[in-house]
Amino acid sequence: MKSFSEKAIVIGGSAGSFKPLCSILSGLNSDFNLPVFLALHRLKNVEKGFLEILSSFSILPISEPFDKYEYNDGEVLLAPSNYHMYVNSNKTISLSTEELINFSRPSIDITINSVAKAYQNNAIAILLSGANKDGVLGMKSILDAGGTTIVQDLDEAEITTMPGTAYENYAIDYCLKTDEIIQFLNKL
Amino acid sequence: MITEQIDLLNSFLKQKFNYDFSNYAISSYERRIDRYLMLRKIDNISALITYLEASKVNLDDFIEEITVNTTEMFRDPTVWSSLRNNILPVLNKNQNIRIWHAGCSSGEEVASMLILLKELGMLEKCKLYATDLSTQMLNHAKEAKFREKNMELNRENYYKAGGSNNFNDFFDYKNEFYHLDKSLIDFVTFKRHNLVSDAAFTKFDLILCRNVMIYFNKDLQDVVIEKFSQSLFKNAFLAIGKKESLIFCKHVDLFSVVDEENKIYKMDRKA
Numbered sequence: 001m002k003s004f005s006e007k008a009i010v011i012g013g014s015a016g017s018f019k020p021l022c023s024i025l026s027g028l029n030s031d032f033n034l035p036v037f038l039a040l041h042r043l044k045n046v047e048k049g050f051l052e053i054l055s056s057f058s059i060l061p062i063s064e065p066f067d068k069y070e071y072n073d074g075e076v077l078l079a080p081s082n083y084h085m086y087v088n089s090n091k092t093i094s095l096s097t098e099e100l101i102n103f104s105r106p107s108i109d110i111t112i113n114s115v116a117k118a119y120q121n122n123a124i125a126i127l128l129s130g131a132n133k134d135g136v137l138g139m140k141s142i143l144d145a146g147g148t149t150i151v152q153d154l155d156e157a158e159i160t161t162m163p164g165t166a167y168e169n170y171a172i173d174y175c176l177k178t179d180e181i182i183q184f185l186n187k188l
Numbered sequence: 189m190i191t192e193q194i195d196l197l198n199s200f201l202k203q204k205f206n207y208d209f210s211n212y213a214i215s216s217y218e219r220r221i222d223r224y225l226m227l228r229k230i231d232n233i234s235a236l237i238t239y240l241e242a243s244k245v246n247l248d249d250f251i252e253e254i255t256v257n258t259t260e261m262f263r264d265p266t267v268w269s270s271l272r273n274n275i276l277p278v279l280n281k282n283q284n285i286r287i288w289h290a291g292c293s294s295g296e297e298v299a300s301m302l303i304l305l306k307e308l309g310m311l312e313k314c315k316l317y318a319t320d321l322s323t324q325m326l327n328h329a330k331e332a333k334f335r336e337k338n339m340e341l342n343r344e345n346y347y348k349a350g351g352s353n354n355f356n357d358f359f360d361y362k363n364e365f366y367h368l369d370k371s372l373i374d375f376v377t378f379k380r381h382n383l384v385s386d387a388a389f390t391k392f393d394l395i396l397c398r399n400v401m402i403y404f405n406k407d408l409q410d411v412v413i414e415k416f417s418q419s420l421f422k423n424a425f426l427a428i429g430k431k432e433s434l435i436f437c438k439h440v441d442l443f444s445v446v447d448e449e450n451k452i453y454k455m456d457r458k459a
Binding site: 064065066067068069070080083084086088094095096097098099110114117 | 213214215216219220256258259399401402403406409429431432433435436
């Protein structure tokens with residue numbers, strides 16, 4: 001499978017991830033020129049408000065893509081409520097209504113996994129606060145592909161199950177506070 | 189999974205059973221195969237091919253599991269209130285109404301439509317067709333019985349979609365299942381139809397094909413939309429999934445948008 005020379009960011013988060021996520025979205029430089037994929041656990045059938053709130057924080061344009069959407073660099077793509085989101089190697093998005101995975105749809109693992117496949121060693125995955133283990137296997141797939149893995153600092157994260165499990169089980173590259181994540185991304 | 193292995197499986201399925209998965213959306217298709225191998229504890233693609241050759245039961249099981257059959261009644265309630273308030277009243281001016289549920293899965297959407305038509309007093313002039321690739325799924329749909337554990341969500345959706353009757357009145361409860369009223373099911377013809385390889389078969393006033401084409405690649409989506417355009421009367425309606433769009437489709441010009449949010453289109457040009 002072909003991979004890109006450019007990088008891409010994928011962020012997974014669950015309970016407690018809203019605050020750090022908003023800080024990251026508002027802290028990115030306005031000329032930040034990489035795609036950012038968001039897989040977040042959220043309430044089913046709560047569709048509208050969430051995107052609007054994130055938009056109000058985000059420096060970059062943010063949307064919930066349609067199936068087969070062709071994205072550009074510098075866009076933030078949020079996995080729509082009640083759909084799994086795959087990132088493809090031809091810079092398109094695929095959505096799916098497959099069964100829940102780890103009780104979740106969107107599944108963080110599915111999105112991170114697909115970014116690992118599409119971007120290989122240029123994939124950068126960030127796992128924020130969360131109360132379950134979704135996303136942990138995704139982090140492994142990023143490491144297997146030679147990409148970069150970051151978890152939210154375990155002292156800072158509101159709920160450490162998600163970043164902590166990844167950190168304990170795999171050779172995660174960085175454990176960073178929200179401010180440090182922002183600095184890291186802006187230097188890419 | 190390696191691309192060559194998937195190609196191998198696809199050509200086997202095509203040559204031996206005339207199932208063509210070669211234009212399925214690769215990301216989800218690959219995951220479905222991985223999932224199936226794990227589910228049935230099969231080691232690799234060549235073992236899978238041996239398994240599928242062994243019996244029709246195995247093949248049917250594979251088709252049922254590889255296709256995505258998560259569904260619920262009145263899924264995306266706003267779509268159903270739009271059908272109730274905007275689309276069906278227009279169709280009600282016709283003498284007869286023909287509706288096609290393309291990719292009907294286990295029949296939740298067909299049941300929703302039957303309930304809606306019954307409430308609007310339109311059922312007697314309607315003829316519904318429900319088709320699916322999987323014979324297993326068609327059998328489920330025909331039985332029209334629904335698990336108790338799913339009924340809470342179905343009921344919640346029904347009321348959100350503007351339903352005002354006692355939802356349970358449409359069902360008979362026995363042996364842990366809710367059976368849809370038999371007199372409603374009689375308005376449906378169930379038919380095995382492969383959207384990928386089978387031709388259009390008749391014309392309709394409304395086609396619902398929601399969250400089916402997301403499992404196809406763009407080329408195949410174009411083929412299917414063309415098939416729909418041949419299957420729709422002029423000014424007939426097409427409803428697709430809320431997160432699908434005809435914007436990326438070759439035949440977008442044949443359709444106009446009736447309800448952007450709920451992805452309901454009208455065909456206003458001859459294909």
